[in-house]
Structure formats: structure tokens, C-alpha cells
Amino acid sequence: MTAEPATLSYTDVELPEQVRRLHTAIPGPASLARHAHRQSVLSTGLGTTLPVFVERAGGGILVDVDGNQLIDFASGIAVTTVGSSAPAVVRRVREQVAKVTHTCFLVTEYDGYVEVGEKLNALTPGTHAKKSALFSTGAEAVENAVKIARVATHRPAIVTFGHAYHGRTLLTMTMTAKNAPYKDGFGPFAPEVYRAPLAYPFRWPTGPEHCAIEALNALEDLVVKQIGAHNTAAIVIEPIQGEGGFIVPPAAYLQGVATLAREHGIVLIADEVQTGIARTGAMFASEHDGIVPDIIVTAKGLAGGLPLAGVTGRAELMDAVPAGGLGGTFAGNPVACAAAMGVFETIDELDLVSRARQIEALARPALEEAADGNPWVGEIRGRGAMLAVEFVVPGSKNPAPEAAAAVMAACHRQGVVTLQCGTYGNVIRLLPPLVMPDDLLHDGLAVLTSAWKGL
Numbered sequence: 001m002t003a004e005p006a007t008l009s010y011t012d013v014e015l016p017e018q019v020r021r022l023h024t025a026i027p028g029p030a031s032l033a034r035h036a037h038r039q040s041v042l043s044t045g046l047g048t049t050l051p052v053f054v055e056r057a058g059g060g061i062l063v064d065v066d067g068n069q070l071i072d073f074a075s076g077i078a079v080t081t082v083g084s085s086a087p088a089v090v091r092r093v094r095e096q097v098a099k100v101t102h103t104c105f106l107v108t109e110y111d112g113y114v115e116v117g118e119k120l121n122a123l124t125p126g127t128h129a130k131k132s133a134l135f136s137t138g139a140e141a142v143e144n145a146v147k148i149a150r151v152a153t154h155r156p157a158i159v160t161f162g163h164a165y166h167g168r169t170l171l172t173m174t175m176t177a178k179n180a181p182y183k184d185g186f187g188p189f190a191p192e193v194y195r196a197p198l199a200y201p202f203r204w205p206t207g208p209e210h211c212a213i214e215a216l217n218a219l220e221d222l223v224v225k226q227i228g229a230h231n232t233a234a235i236v237i238e239p240i241q242g243e244g245g246f247i248v249p250p251a252a253y254l255q256g257v258a259t260l261a262r263e264h265g266i267v268l269i270a271d272e273v274q275t276g277i278a279r280t281g282a283m284f285a286s287e288h289d290g291i292v293p294d295i296i297v298t299a300k301g302l303a304g305g306l307p308l309a310g311v312t313g314r315a316e317l318m319d320a321v322p323a324g325g326l327g328g329t330f331a332g333n334p335v336a337c338a339a340a341m342g343v344f345e346t347i348d349e350l351d352l353v354s355r356a357r358q359i360e361a362l363a364r365p366a367l368e369e370a371a372d373g374n375p376w377v378g379e380i381r382g383r384g385a386m387l388a389v390e391f392v393v394p395g396s397k398n399p400a401p402e403a404a405a406a407v408m409a410a411c412h413r414q415g416v417v418t419l420q421c422g423t424y425g426n427v428i429r430l431l432p433p434l435v436m437p438d439d440l441l442h443d444g445l446a447v448l449t450s451a452w453k454g455l
């Protein structure tokens with residue numbers, strides 16, 4: 001392998017000017033015309049957060065077809081963590097796409113796939129022997145992690161949690177908690193999927209101080225008394241829940257889940273599709289609570305926007321599958337692997353793990369100050385560059401999805417792209433690219449906080 005010099009300058013990639021600038025209403029006329037056309041072409045099953053067509057993106061800015069420059073607090077749902085079209089990603093993708101676009105790794109091999117596997121084995125928590133397999137999407141990787149756990153344990157049952165999100169395929173929508181829009185009408189669902197309550201401190205009925213222990217007791221009851229531990233292949237958990245509302249469970253809870261799994265020979269699968277790859281101020285969110293999952297699933301931020309996903313786990317689990325049992329035609333595509341190596345290079349060169357912590361240090365005080373005394377804000381939570389605001393009906397903890405929707409709409413009108421989440425739709429989440437400059441971050445936060453002050 002020849003070492004390539006790290007060139008992170010933007011000489012080759014033209015970065016949009018890092019300022020918010022609006023020329024039209026949002027969405028503008030060019031976006032509206034395209035959106036109307038799209039309606040006649042594409043399935044209504046495809047939702048849209050903001051009907052704006054994007055032409056170019058980079059740093060913390062999205063440029064739309066009307067020439068507006070929007071602040072990107074979404075990163076395409078935690079994907080462009082290193083920024084869209086990050087220079088190292090562009091350089092490596094260009095080189096790779098000009099050499100080989102596809103062989104199918106199951107037919108003939110190539111270096112990029114092995115390099116990404118080595119990186120994932122080295123970077124995921126734990127010093128045990130690890131092996132990896134690559135896929136194209138998060139849902140596909142979660143499904144394969146479950147397949148591996150079942151083959152390795154010869155057990156059928158899978159335990160998931162309240163508020164969980166794992167994808168839109170048959171198995172992963174079954175594992176997902178929220179009915180509409182993910183499951184409604186799409187059944188019958190996959191068998192042998194069980195659900196324990198998640199430790200959600202803000203909404204725990206007896207209060208946050210009882211949350212960890214009571215949720216652990218419920219999990220143990222489900223596993224030991226209802227399913228039978230000897231029937232349980234895997235516990236699948238997001239260390240910080242994504243779509244479910246950026247729920248950060250107490251550290252003692254995740255540690256307790258890991259202990260329970262270990263005691264009963266159950267495979268602990270961390271779905272780090274949204275939390276992984278530097279997003280939370282650690283390479284993986286599991287590190288914050290000191291847990292070492294048996295299998296870690298990655299996707300979203302792994303390849304800077306190209307479709308790539310990984311399953312990384314204990315070597316003996318990963319090797320329980322006979323040849324041919326894992327893989328896929330496109331899985332671990334060489335161009336996507338080249339992009340992933342560009343992502344790892346960028347995280348390293350720009351120390352983006354620290355930058356995620358820095359973003360929290362900048363954003364959290366601004367959010368908390370604006371929340372202070374505001375009756376609509378129930379909680380500010382999250383880690384690193386994965387932060388959220390949960391809106392409630394004043395004087396209660398009742399979810400206020402209409403308040404979150406109003407704040408989102410105000411942000412969108414002013415050119416700040418935010419996302420809603422949460423089982424009750426009452427959470428606004430922030431997922432900025434880690435390369436977003438400070439002043440852009442502050443500008444976006446000012447728009448967001450003044451929107452909720454106006455409720």
C-alpha cells in the first residue's frame with residue numbers, strides 16, 4: 001500500500017461560501033416547480049422534510065436551485081459528517097471510479113474493502129479479535145447482524161426497545177417501535193422480535209432516578225421469564241436513539257444491558273448507524289458508557305454520502321457463518337470503500353472527534369440559555385454534534401408536536417434545515433456536519449432559538 005499525502009485543501013473542491021444567504025422565499029420558485037413535477041413522477045410513499053432541490057453542498061451549506069444558501073443542521077440524516085463532497089472523499093472517489101467501479105467482492109476481490117474492514121476492526125470498541133463484513137444500507141447491515149447472532153447462538157429471539165428505529169425492511173421495520181409511518185399497513189411482521197421498554201429518563205413514569213434500574217428489571221423479566229434467555233440470540237440497542245428522539249439512556253442502564261447479555265450468552269448488538277463515526281464526540285457512542293458490544297453496526301456517516309454499511313464483531317461470531325451466507329451484489333462497492341477511507345482520513349486530519357465535542361460545547365449553552373424559563377422546552381439533550389430539543393405543552397410533559405413543527409417551519413423559512421424526530425414527533429434534532437464553521441453554527445442556533453422564543 002502506498003501512503004498518499006493528505007491533501008485537505010479545497011483547491012480541487014469548490015466549497016460554497018460559508019454564509020446563509022436567501023434570495024427567494026424558501027422553497028423558492030425553481031424548487032417549487034421541480035417539487036410539483038416530482039409529485040407526478042415519484043411515489044407518495046417518499047416523504048420530504050423540506051421541498052428544496054439542492055444543487056451543491058459543502059462545509060455547513062446547502063445551495064439550492066434558486067441560489068439560496070441554507071445552513072445544514074441535518075447532514076442528510078447524519079451522513080455527511082465530514083461535510084458533503086469533502087476533499088479527501090472526492091479525491092479518493094475520483095481515483096477509484098476511474099479505475100474500477102464494481103467487481104462484486106464475492107466474485108473478485110479488491111483492496112478497498114479489506115482496508116475499510118481493517119479500519120472498522122481497529123476503531124470499534126474492545127481489544128478482542130474482530131472481523132467485519134460490508135453492506136450498502138443501515139437496514140441491510142442490521143439484518144445481517146441479526147443473521148450472524150442467530151447462526152452463532154442457534155437461538156431465534158431478538159430483543160429490541162421502545163422508541164427504537166432500525167430501518168424499513170421487513171425485519172428492521174418489525175424491530176422499529178413506531179407504527180406510522182414505518183409499519184402501518186405493512187404487516188404481517190417478522191416473527192421472534194420482542195420489545196423491552198427503553199430507559200427514557202425524561203419520560204420515565206416514576207422519575208429519571210428510577211429509570212435505569214426499573215428498565216433493567218423489565219428487560220431481565222422479558223428475557224428470562226417471557227422469552228427464555230436460552231432462546232434469545234441478540235439484544236439490539238442504539239446507544240443513543242436516533243429517530244426515537246435522541247434519547248440518551250443512563251450509563252448504568254447500558255452497562256446493565258451489556259452485563260445481562262454477557263451473563264446469558266446473548267449477543268449484544270449496538271446499532272451505531274446514526275451515532276457512529278465521530279458524531280457524538282467519540283468514534284462510537286458505546287465508548288461514552290464504557291460498553292463493548294459484541295457486534296457494532298455502522299452506516300450513515302461511514303462513507304461521506306456514498307452507500308456503505310458495516311457489521312463488525314467478535315471474530316468467532318463473524319466466522320460462525322459459512323461462506324456465501326453474507327454479502328450482496330453491491331455490498332462494499334469499491335467507490336463507496338474509497339469514500340470511507342476518505343472519511344477516516346478527514347476525521348483523523350481535522351480531529352473531528354474533538355470537533356464534535358467542541359460543537360456540543362458551543363451549542364449546548366446557547367440552547368440551554370434560550371430554553372431557560374421557556375415553558376415549551378421540556379429538555380435539551382444529546383451528545384457531541386447529536387443534540388435535540390424536546391417540546392412539551394407548557395405546564396406538562398405532554399408532547400407538543402405542533403410546537404416542534406412550528407419551530408421547524410420557522411427555521412426552514414429562514415434557511416436553516418432542521419429535522420424532526422421522536423415517537424411523538426415533538427423533538428427537533430441537530431446533526432450539523434462536523435466541519436461547519438463556528439459562525440455558521442451560531443447563526444443557525446440563533447434562528448432556531450428565536451423561533452422557539454416566538455412560540
Ligand SMILES: *Cc1c(COP(=O)(O)O)cnc(C)c1O
Pocket residue numbers: 136137138139140142165166167168238242243271272273274275299300
Ligand atoms: C438510519 C438508521 C437505520 C437504517 O439505515 P438505512 O441506511 O436507512 O437503511 C438503522 N438504524 C439506525 C439507528 C438508523 O438511524
